Amino acid sequence: MNFPVNRPRRLRRTETLRKLVQETRLHPADFIYPVFVSELVTKPEPIKSMPGVSNLPVSSVSAAAREAHQLGIQCVLLFGTPSKKDATGSESLKKDGVIQRAVHEIKSAVPDILVATDVCLCEYTDHGHCGIVRNNDVDNDVTLDVLSRQALSHAEAGADIVAPSDMMDGRVGAIREALDANGFEQTAIMSYSAKYCSAFYGPFREAVGSAPKFGDRKTYQMDPPNAREALREIEMDLVEGADIVMVKPALAYLDIIRQARDCFDVTLAAYNVSGEYAMVKQAAASGIAEEKRLTLEILTSIKRAGADIIITYHALDAAKWLQEQ
Ligand code: PBG
Numbered sequence: 001m002n003f004p005v006n007r008p009r010r011l012r013r014t015e016t017l018r019k020l021v022q023e024t025r026l027h028p029a030d031f032i033y034p035v036f037v038s039e040l041v042t043k044p045e046p047i048k049s050m051p052g053v054s055n056l057p058v059s060s061v062s063a064a065a066r067e068a069h070q071l072g073i074q075c076v077l078l079f080g081t082p083s084k085k086d087a088t089g090s091e092s093l094k095k096d097g098v099i100q101r102a103v104h105e106i107k108s109a110v111p112d113i114l115v116a117t118d119v120c121l122c123e124y125t126d127h128g129h130c131g132i133v134r135n136n137d138v139d140n141d142v143t144l145d146v147l148s149r150q151a152l153s154h155a156e157a158g159a160d161i162v163a164p165s166d167m168m169d170g171r172v173g174a175i176r177e178a179l180d181a182n183g184f185e186q187t188a189i190m191s192y193s194a195k196y197c198s199a200f201y202g203p204f205r206e207a208v209g210s211a212p213k214f215g216d217r218k219t220y221q222m223d224p225p226n227a228r229e230a231l232r233e234i235e236m237d238l239v240e241g242a243d244i245v246m247v248k249p250a251l252a253y254l255d256i257i258r259q260a261r262d263c264f265d266v267t268l269a270a271y272n273v274s275g276e277y278a279m280v281k282q283a284a285a286s287g288i289a290e291e292k293r294l295t296l297e298i299l300t301s302i303k304r305a306g307a308d309i310i311i312t313y314h315a316l317d318a319a320k321w322l323q324e325q
Contacts, residue, residue: 024304026296028072028319032116032269032311035064036207037102038081049203050274051281053313055081061102062109071319075114077163077311078102081208082124088132089124092150100157107158116161116190117154119147119175128212130166130220138220140168147171148178155184161244165192167220173240190244190269193237194230194256197221200249200275207274230256231263238266244309249273251298254305261306270307272299277313292321 011021036047036055044054056064065076080098082091091097103115121143122130131143143166151162152175162179164171172191179187197218205211222229234245245264247257248271257270280298284291295314302310312318 024300026299026303026318026322028315028322029074030299030303030308030310031073031315031319032075032077032309033064033068033073033315034077034079034311034313035061035102036079036081037061037098038208039083039098040081047203047207049206049278050313051285052317053207053277055207058098058101058105062105065106065110065113065115068316068319069110069113071316071323073113073315073319075116075161076106077116077118078106079118079204079208080123085124085126087126088146089121089150092121092124093146093153095153095156097153100153103154103157103159114160115158116163117159119151119154119162119164120166121146121150122166122210122212123208127214128210129215130217131168136215138168140170140220143168144171144174148174151175151189152178152182152184155179155182155187159187161188161190163190163192163246165195165248167192167195167217167222169236170240172237172242176241188243189241190246191237191242192248192271193234193242193245194253194260195221195246195248196224196253198224198249198252198273198275200252200273202275203278204274224252227256227259231259234260234264238264243267244269246271246311247307249276250302250305250307250310251276254301257302257305257307267308268306269309269311270302270305272302272310272312272314274313280314292317296321 011017038055041055041057044056046054082098099117106115120130129138131138154162244267246269250270250272283289
């Protein structure tokens, strides 16, 4: 049957009809809101390349979490900048480290919001790599021990979810083992399973000062042309005990999100990263596009591709816009 019997425009006639047949719906509970906590600031310091996002001192994190929670967002993801960096990222393991204190603050002030923590070394190492460097190379197996201890320390501080973003092989299994051996079998792991070596991380690296001082991340993060490899990474993480798997970045990798959705019946997150956010802000500032429509269209595309959870710096704005609709 075809035209004129079939007329797809019939269901596009009014706003109400369009809403009735809408296939993908965004909700504030879809979002995880990333929060930058820094020991280098005493008051919120705007991040230049990410308008609307600031580095916060520990004393400001619970206010940020409360604002997110009041907008219907269920989870924040914490990134930390320590005052001191060294070769092994030892600051990341301290009981009174920046993340550990921030987790404690949020959990005491806003107990109902979930706290996820980024588990990685790049923010804490003086060379900026995501692991321990030996002979000019990031040593995979030596790094697993530090990552496990860091994840455990976040769990001890009260994190609900630990999120390893380093891309070492075997880190999910090592972290699961460390958590279980210490009574944290209920702490969930959200793994950055398919994390690509992307040019879209620029603003983030500026925000936390984590750009590698030599070389790049190509020996551990994934090569952008590869799709099958992403499925293998995800499968390995699931076998090692990941509870939530992630594809990152989101926009240039919507096909990977879709394939992951079709291959695995697990909760899938996608990270709408800093460079994607910055591009929207710049486009809006220069009048190329309307920020609200552009943002909601992008977030909808990530959900339509198959993501259950979207990690996004737009979370607060998007939650407000969704409440208005
Ligand atoms: C590494 C980490 C990165 C991001 C999250 N965790 C940067 C990197 O791999 O260099 C990027 C997030 C973003 O760009 O928004 N710990």
